Amino acid sequence: MTASPIASFPSSRPRRLRRTPALRNLVREDQLSANDLIWPVFVCDGEGVTQEIPSMPGVIRRSVDLIVEAAQEAVDLGIPAICLFPYTDAALKTDGCEEAWNPDNLSNRAIRAIKSAVPDIAVMTDVALDPYNAQGHDGIVRNGEIVNDESVAALVKMALAQADAGADILGPSDMMDNRIGAMRAALEDAGHIHTTIMSYAAKYASAYYGPFRDAVGASGALKGDKKTYQLDPMNAEEGLRCVARDLAEGADMVMVKPGMPYLDLCTRVKERFGVPTFAYQVSGEYAMIQAAATNGWIDGEKVMMESLTAFRRAGCDGVLTYFAPEAAKRINAGWE
Known part of the structure; x- marks a missing residue:
């Protein structure tokens, strides 16, 4: 787009359009609404159970019955989707990750309960093996190597179990090669032609994930790092190639994480591919804002909202954020 010529001062006074709330609203280039939010939530065993997560102040694990209540809260606030992450009992974690495709595992029980009680919300899931893996990796480990093809076969079984349970959106976060194509083919063959895939297409080997691993109980189990399958933080072009690959294999939406x-990747993905593009405001980002706010170093609510507007400005259609309910309340109250 060619920039319009700008008159010189005093003919041009850009502050004219900033003078009042009405003028600022009239020329605002992007908007943030509750419809742009996906709320990630953590599921644990039991009934009527909540568990605090020390590294994520304000975020809790909930038993399935309370996850249903959270889903209803999301709908009431205008949040269109909720994303489930299980806190799996260590006794159920194995090298083969068999619990991942158990029809009655925590995630699948939660999917069925939500879709029964709150049918209007979209339920998104995580498709990765780390919550079920005795070694804490997103894929199966053999002789110290995270093997690709065997992991993909396991992930396909996991995806089918979640689709059978009623998941609306599958979120493959594993970063194995060819997992999108394999899942899409299996879903079609099984009759799940409407099941949507939001691929974690550009997921980086980041230090920002630490609190999340505490939340799902994977921190202590993890052996080594995830650099052989998650992207190098220095590689933007590789991220774009991964997005192109996942779209070619059948992803409906893509995510940067x-x-x-x-944010540079978010902008480049949206501009290059023009597809529904999302970002995940991950646990480390959330924890830093909360920690600074708790210490009185920043205005937590204002920084929360400013951080979320950054995703829209960068071209994202939506964002997964632990701030979703609080942000939706602020938006619905007429945040300016």
């Missing part, structure tokens, strides 16, 4: 440190 983490969020704010990778």
